[in-house]
Amino acid sequence: MQAYYRRATAYAAILKPKDAVKDFKTCVKIDPSNKDAKLKLVECEKIVRQLAFFAAIEVGEEPSAAEGLDVDSMVVEAAYDGVRLEGKMTQEFIDDMMERFKNGKTIHKKYVYQIILAVKKLVYDEPTMVEVDIPEGVELTVCGDTHGQYFDLMELFRLNGTPSDKHWYLFNGDFVDRGSWSTEIALLLYANKWLRPKCFFINRGNHETDDMNRVYGFEGECKAKYNERVFKLFSESFSALPLATLVGKKYFVLHGGLFSDDNVTLDDIRKLDRHKQRQPGQSGLMMEMLWTDPQTEPGRGPSKRGVGMQFGPDVTKRFCEKNGLEAVIRSHEVRMAGYEEEHDGKCITGKLSSSSP
Structure with missing residues (x-):
C-alpha cells in the first residue's frame, strides 16, 4: 500500500x-x-x-496575452510613490524597484507589462544558444537556481557585486517557483536584461514552463500579486528564452545537462528552433537540456526525477572533445558548497537556492 x-x-x-x-x-x-x-x-x-x-x-496557437493590451494609455496614479519609468529602463528605476521589493511593495502594473513585453522581444530575437565573448576587464558570474528566494539574490549581489557594464551576469534558469518572491526576481532579472541586453543573460530552466508553474506556485503568485494576464505574458516570455549560452567558445552553459545521443553537437543546438515548441515535453533536445543530470558511473542511466536521464563522465568527456569545450556548466541540483566540479572538472554544477531538488 x-x-x-x-x-x-x-x-x-x-x-x-x-x-x-x-x-x-x-x-x-x-x-x-x-x-x-x-x-x-x-x-x-x-x-x-x-x-x-x-x-x-486545440486547433492552433492561441493569441498572445498582449493582444488588445494598450500599455501606453495606462495611467500611473499620482499616489504611486516609486520612480517612474518613462519609455526605457534606467538604473534609477532598478535601484528603486529593489528597495520596493525588499519592503514588500510591488511596482505598478503598467511597468510590469512594459518590462515583460520589452524583454520578451529581446530574448525572442536571441539565438537558441547565445554565444558570448568576455572582453578584457569584464567579469562574468553564472548563477544557478534562485527559485523565488529574493533575499538570497540580494545577498549574492551584496557579496559579489550588482550587474554593471564591467560585471556581467548569466542566470541559468529556475528563477521562479517554490519561493514566495518569484515575481520580484523575474521582474528584477528582466529589468537588468532590458537595461544591459549585451551584458546580462538568462537561460531557460525546467521551471520556466507552464506545467511546473501551475504546480509549484508561480502562476498563483502572479495572479495574487498582479493578474492572470501577467502570468500569461511571463509564460510567453519564458518560451522565448534561450536554452544555452556558449561562453568564450569554451564553456557550454545550460540548465540541465547533456544528451541521450553522443552525436548531438553545438551545431544541432544552434539549429534548434525553440519557437516552434513552446514547452519541452517528455522527450527531445529541449527536454534533455532542461532536465538531465550527471552521474558518477560511466554511460547513461535512468533519471531519479522520472524525466530525462543521467549521463556519466565519459559522456561529458566525449561531448567536450567533440565540440572543443573546456567544460559544461549547469545548475538544476543542490550542491552543499554552492557549486561542485565533477567528471574530472569537465562538469560544473552551481545553484544559489537550496529550496528544491
Missing part, C-alpha cells in the same frame, strides 16, 4: 497524472477508508480530464 502511494505521489510531482491515477486507484482498492488517497485520486483524475479536454479543443 505505502509503496503504491509513494510512487503515485512521485508521478503526480513529475506531472504524470495518468500514472498517478493508476497507483492511487490501487491504494483505494487496498484500503477503501484511506481518505487522503481518495482525495488525491480525485485531483489527479480531474487533471487527466482537463488535459484530455485541452488536447481535444
